[in-house]
Amino acid sequence: MTSRRRFLRQTFAFSALAAAGWRRTFAAPVDPAAQHLLMIGDWGADKKIDAQTRVAKAMAAYAQAQHIKPGALLLLGDNFYGKVDGGVSDVRWQTQFEQMYPQSTFDCPCYAILGNHDYHVEPASKPDDQLAYAAKGGTRWTMPAKWYRFEFPAKNPLVTFLALDSNYQTPSEKKQALTDAEKAAQLVWLKAELAKPHAPFLVVLGHHPLYSNGQHGDTQALIDTWEPLFREHKVQLYLCGHDHDMQHLEFAGHPTSFAISGGGGASIRPLKQDPKQRGPFGQSVFGFSHLEMSAGSLVLRHIDPDGKTLHAFSKTPEGSVTVL
Numbered sequence: 001m002t003s004r005r006r007f008l009r010q011t012f013a014f015s016a017l018a019a020a021g022w023r024r025t026f027a028a029p030v031d032p033a034a035q036h037l038l039m040i041g042d043w044g045a046d047k048k049i050d051a052q053t054r055v056a057k058a059m060a061a062y063a064q065a066q067h068i069k070p071g072a073l074l075l076l077g078d079n080f081y082g083k084v085d086g087g088v089s090d091v092r093w094q095t096q097f098e099q100m101y102p103q104s105t106f107d108c109p110c111y112a113i114l115g116n117h118d119y120h121v122e123p124a125s126k127p128d129d130q131l132a133y134a135a136k137g138g139t140r141w142t143m144p145a146k147w148y149r150f151e152f153p154a155k156n157p158l159v160t161f162l163a164l165d166s167n168y169q170t171p172s173e174k175k176q177a178l179t180d181a182e183k184a185a186q187l188v189w190l191k192a193e194l195a196k197p198h199a200p201f202l203v204v205l206g207h208h209p210l211y212s213n214g215q216h217g218d219t220q221a222l223i224d225t226w227e228p229l230f231r232e233h234k235v236q237l238y239l240c241g242h243d244h245d246m247q248h249l250e251f252a253g254h255p256t257s258f259a260i261s262g263g264g265g266a267s268i269r270p271l272k273q274d275p276k277q278r279g280p281f282g283q284s285v286f287g288f289s290h291l292e293m294s295a296g297s298l299v300l301r302h303i304d305p306d307g308k309t310l311h312a313f314s315k316t317p318e319g320s321v322t323v324l
């Protein structure tokens with residue numbers, strides 16, 4: 001079946017699901033006894049950092065108000081727009097990461113993956129800088145490789161995370177991406193990891209969406225390469241950024257929920273497609289996301305800079321989704 005036909009089938013399947021009606025409950029309160037992490041995408045704005053600062057402060061206020069202690073911060077790529085002249089010593093590491101997301105709120109690993117802007121050559125290889133900053137130690141910045149696995153929490157894990165590099169775009173002189181050899185190596189690694197035993201929940205991280213109603217839209221290369229694996233191995237959740245908005249997409253019969261958290265600081269952009277047609281949720285808004293984890297469910301909440309919950313859903317290990 002061609003990818004186009006597969007896409008149409010999924011769109012139709014979603015429409016059928018929407019017509020049947022979502023099971024919707026009143027928003028569930030945050031459970032402080034569960035495990036928690038927060039995430040942002042598209043956050044490392046250059047020049048103007050007022051929106052990044054606003055979202056960072058909102059995360060700290062939210063954690064305090066909800067009485068939660070994040071066990072991780074997920075940084076979903078586009079970590080550094082623009083120049084990083086000083087490499088691992090650049091002041092931006094302090095102003096836009098270490099101080100922006102202070103240890104007083106995030107006394108935890110900050111798991112980062114690479115976005116397309118992280119591959120721009122400004123002035124040298126930004127991926128090398130980000131890997132080197134993690135490798136030097138003495139920081140919460142965690143990027144052991146371009147793709148890697150971690151269990152959360154480390155003891156009695158509830159979630160196996162597979163953090164991937166989604167930079168399949170065509171490179172140019174100033175805009176780099178994964179090489180063909182890296183894509184092949186990552187795919188071999190991904191298949192091997194998916195075949196291993198994992199925690200009750202399996203969550204994949206990447207910067208680019210497979211499916212998106214935002215400005216960039218779907219990423220066909222990832223649909224062709226990763227989607228069949230997500231389906232086969234029943235990945236419960238794919239988290240990404242790239243489009244500067246907040247989204248949640250479901251497809252009937254598909255084991256994977258697709259969530260976009262791209263409101264971390266770079267300018268937001270309007271949606272291109274109405275989430276009423278393919279959703280259930282999308283909004284062009286700054287914000288962050290909160291993943292609550294317990295043995296019986298994951299709860300993903302999209303939160304705006306005023307701390308308001310824009311959208312939330314839960315998912316069981318068996319794959320049942322409820323919009324809260």
Ligand SMILES: [Fe+2]
Pocket residue numbers: 042077078115116117207241242243
């Ligand atoms: Fe991006």
